Amino acid sequence: MTCTICRFTKQDAPRITQLINKSNQFNLTTIRRNQSDIIKIMEDTNHYSFTCRLEDKFGDYGLVSVIILKIENSSLIIDTWLMSCRVLKRQLEEVVMNEIHSIADRLGIKIIVGEYFPTKKNTLVKNLLTDMGMKVSKHTKRSVQCTINVDAFKNFKTKIKVVQNDK
Helix, strand or coil, rough: EEEEECCCCCCHHHHHHHHHHHCCCCCCCCCCCCCCCCHHHHHHEEEEEEEEEECCCCCEEEEEECCCCCCCCCEEEEEEEEECCHHHHHHHHHHHHHHHHHHHHHHCEEEEEECCCCCCCCCHHHHHHHHHCCEEEEEEEEEEEEEHHHHHCCCCCCCCEEECCCC
8 A cells, every 4th residue: 555645735625625524434523624724724834734645456545534733832733634434444544643743743843632522423533542642631521632742652653655745
């Protein structure tokens, strides 16, 4: 398998918008956005957002994952993390977490923060953040917040070849 990681592009904005508005099962926050919101995020220096495309020997699955990160003080907030259900449990989750860590490290950020907002449809990702090595830091009726110190993160080993495509 090969995963191509790419910063958001205007060309991909329609597909990004489609995934954000239709993905329910693998979607941590279920925040919905329109295409103009995506363009604003692309232009905002307080955000770092990327997509993942996946292909294997059977074919190209296309753009299958959307990640929106927000930079706040010395933290990198996982604002949106979603994936198409057709590529689940193939180690793409680990590739994405490795990339989030790499971004935080490059930016000199010390803490990664993620939050899970439960819905009737997204129980699939209930334990995603803790499975990725994060620790629960806050638990309310509405959400579970998890954090990890960038220095404490250990990259996951995967069988996926990762290609960076920073256009």
